Amino acid sequence: MCVHAVQVCDRLRGALTTFAGTAGFRALLSRALVLAKAESTVLASVQVREDGTLAGLDTIVEGKDGSLPPGGGEGAPLLVSHLLDLLIALIGRSLTMRLVGDAWPDAPAGTWNSVNEGTDKP
Amino acid sequence: MSAFDKVVIRKLPTGVPGLDEVLGGGLPEFSFNIIAGSPGCGKTTLAHQFMFANATPEKPAIYFTVLGEPAIKMLRYQQQYSFFDQSRLNSAIRFVNLSELVLEKDLDAVLARMIQEVEAVGPGIVIVDSFRTVARKSRADGGEVELQSFIQRLALHLTSWQATTFLIGEYTEGELRDNPVFTVADGLLWLHQAVDRNSIVRKLQVVKLRGQGSVPGLHTFRISSDGLQVFPRTFGLDRKYSEPKGTHLLSIGIPELDAMLGGGIPSGHSLLVAGPSGAGKSILGRQFIAEGLRRGEPGVVAMFEELPDEYVAAAKRMGMDFETPRKDGSLEILYLRPLDLSGDETVHEVVAAVNRTKAKRLVIDSLVGFEMALAPDYRTDFRESLYRMISALTRLGVTIVSTVEVEESFVSMGLSNFTISFLTDCIIRMRYVSIDGQLRRMMMVVKVRGGRHSIDLREFEITPSGFVIGERLRGYRALTSGIPEPLDQGLASIARALSERRGGP
DSSP: OHHHHHHHHHHHHHHHHHHHHHHHHHHHHHHHHHHHHTTOGGGTTOEEOTTSOEEOGGGTSOOTTSOOOTTGGGHHHHHHHHHHHHHHHHHOHHHHHHHHHHHOTTSOTTTTHHHHTSOOOO | OOGGGSOOOOEEOOSSTTHHHHHTSSEETTOEEEEEESTTSSHHHHHHHHHHHHOOSSSOEEEEEOSSSOHHHHHHHHTTSTTOOGGGBTTTEEEEEOHHHHHHSOHHHHHHHHHHHHHHHOOSEEEEETHHHHHHHHHHTTOHHHHHHHHHHHHHHHHHTTOEEEEEEOOOGGGGTTOHHHHHOSEEEEEEEEEETTEEEEEEEEEEETTSOOOOSEEEEEEETTEEEEEOTTTTOTTSOOOOTTSSEEOOSOHHHHHHTTSSEETTOEEEEEEOTTSSHHHHHHHHHHHHHHTTOOEEEEESSSOHHHHHHHHHHTTOOOHHHHHHTSEEEEEOOOTTBOHHHHHHHHHHHHHHHTOSEEEEEOHHHHHHHBOHHHHTTHHHHHHHHHHHHHHTTOEEEEEEEOOOOSSOOOSOTTSOGGGOSEEEEEEEEEETTEEEEEEEEEEETTSOOOOOOEEEEEETTEEEEEEEOOSEEOGGGTSOEEOOHHHHHHHHHHHHHTTOO
């Protein structure tokens, strides 16, 4: 589950870097990480690299044996959630979902509709 | 080469109201263009309007962002405009960030990436925002020739790929010379923005446009929640049908005044009513409109000093019903009093109302208010704007009555403080005269172009039902000074005899 959340982050990096540039994506992810760290200590060692990828994931992804460190399951989803919230706050829910949709071009039609029904954060 | 051999260049709509007219019908397809100007003057917004007006999933737009406004911020703000259609993002409009590439690599790498994107997507529109940063980077590396080569190859490639291109840049007018990008460009749109006292004055100029005639000069524009709107100096009337002037006479609704004018105002003429405050200029305008409505001629009133509801209420008190024609669309009352208006913008409002109502009569009340509604910088162009408006509207057969307040002097009689009497075909002058311990009203027809008119100085009163024009004022000299003196009875009888010998009344 947590590996998936990290993969989501990576997919988003691909889509958002085209549009916002590596520096733009890195800035957004760094901010999201700071917000997520304030809520979960398991992210303490996680960092954003220059190219926008994540480093220090040992505490939030499953080991080879499939086990997670205590509390590790919440880290990556929290980070993705803050990244999306940040995008929504900046460019609105509708545009965010369009950009996110670009990361999953093969997603079935209507995948994003339910997500799109929420309201933008002020 | 016959006309049939010529390539037909399609003109693309810009999506900017008024700009197509300035460009001579639209922007040439596959052209390589520059939008230049200072920060905050609307370059990016203009490019977005063009993009949203033309991009389709079949011929999408690629918007390259380069070290200018960050893409996230650009989207955050641009989506506020009414033309921004989110559903077009990614399907018809793609944003590509080249910032890192420009910083880290040379122009060849930037060009290669752009070509890669263009060849992958096959766009109809390509925008580079801001191109200035690309050029700066090249100059910093000492690559003037490299920059020229880059621009040349970019233009060649994008035109070959049938893309209409915009390079956006913050340039100053001094950079127009010796800049390779301006040489290569097919079109150059320059956006000017200046602060004048408390007002922002924005103007657009088509400095260059290959292959078609554009309207020269500076055109004012405004940025609102709908984006840019340009107000062409031609007011959209240049190519319209012209009616011959003076084919018939229009009644003002005051028979004695019609007679003084030689039967009425010749159609398509402009009448200036000049006089001091409270003389009755606005009432004359109301009667002119009311008479037109009575005869089935739609009208427009452009107000600068009074609110429309007040105007309608004042008309009602004199027995004129302006409510019904306002509702049925045969009368439009415009209140034009926001600050920072340009003359051309105001005129566009008036021309649009004339077109909507198919007006035959227009009242501008007053020219003093018109001038005061303009931003200070635009006031210098006031007479020019007025001249172009009156020329354009009267060519369409609209008959115009304008009022102007004249500062009253008791030693002379001016026609207007604006030196605008040359704009008008007919002039009526009202003034106060001091007679027998009373301040009475007097009017005269000073000019009717190409027609005979009365030369009488007539007393008039304003009654609850409108103008009542009295007899010619006799027995006084120096009436036009406002402080006449009674003529000696002997001299008066001689004057009367001379007048009768000349065939006068």
